[in-house]
Amino acid sequence: MLGLVMRYLGIEDENDWLHYIGEKGALQLNSYPPCPDPDRALGLGAHGDSTLLTVLHQTGEKGALQCKIGEDQWALVTPKPGSLVVNVGDLLHIISNGRLPTAVHRVIVDADHHRYSFVNLWGTPPDVKVMPHPKLVGPGKPPLYRAVTWMEYLGIKTKVLNEALDSIRVHENLGDDESIQNHNN
Ligand SMILES: O=C(O)CCC(=O)C(=O)O
Numbered sequence: 547m548l549g550l551v552m553r554y555l556g557i558e559d560e561n562d563w564l565h566y567i568g569e570k571g572a573l574q575l576n577s578y579p580p581c582p583d584p585d586r587a588l589g590l591g592a593h594g595d596s597t598l599l600t601v602l603h604q605t606g607e608k609g610a611l612q613c614k615i616g617e618d619q620w621a622l623v624t625p626k627p628g629s630l631v632v633n634v635g636d637l638l639h640i641i642s643n644g645r646l647p648t649a650v651h652r653v654i655v656d657a658d659h660h661r662y663s664f665v666n667l668w669g670t671p672p673d674v675k676v677m678p679h680p681k682l683v684g685p686g687k688p689p690l691y692r693a694v695t696w697m698e699y700l701g702i703k704t705k706v707l708n709e710a711l712d713s714i715r716v717h718e719n720l721g722d723d724e725s726i727q728n729h730n731n
């Protein structure tokens with residue numbers, strides 16, 4: 547899947563790069579019990595994942611995962627039988643040098659239904675430095691972020707939460723014409 551994304555970004559020799567970046571996954575199980583007052587609570591607040599990609603399966607039919615599509619605008623990701631949800635995480639946003647926005651998302655709760663999600667968090671092995679891909683950097687396209695390992699980035703995220711990307715930024719965002727979609731957060 548990462549190979550497809552890299553080709554989409556115009557990187558043809560993605561195998562060498564995929565070999566460099568490697569992969570390391572962690573499985574997370576989330577449980578959201580029924581909430582007596584769902585309008586006054588969130589299952590999970592708005593965040594971007596600290597991953598390359600996150601692949602998740604959600605139970606239930608109504609849907610509770612919401613993806614940010616604009617200022618105070620959220621789209622419900624309705625579960626479809628046999629399908630998985632794939633979210634772009636901060637590490638892939640860094641590698642794409644800002645061209646792929648992190649999928650900012652949150653989870654709402656329901657008064658009657660208990661929901662579970664099974665989340666595969668895909669990152670990189672401990673010694674791998676994650677940085678903007680060299681082919682996405684050049685004249686007029688400075689690297690937006692400094693290099694970080696996954697563990698270092700997780701440490702930063704624990705301290706500064708949704709300010710983590712800003713704290714490793716070394717240049718301002720590319721112009722709108724350069725980014726595939728405006729970064730929403
Ligand atoms: O429960 C969900 O659908 C999303 C969970 C999530 O965003 C996370 O574990 O990071």
Ligand SMILES: [Fe+2]
Pocket residue numbers: 593594595651
């Ligand atoms: Fe998440």
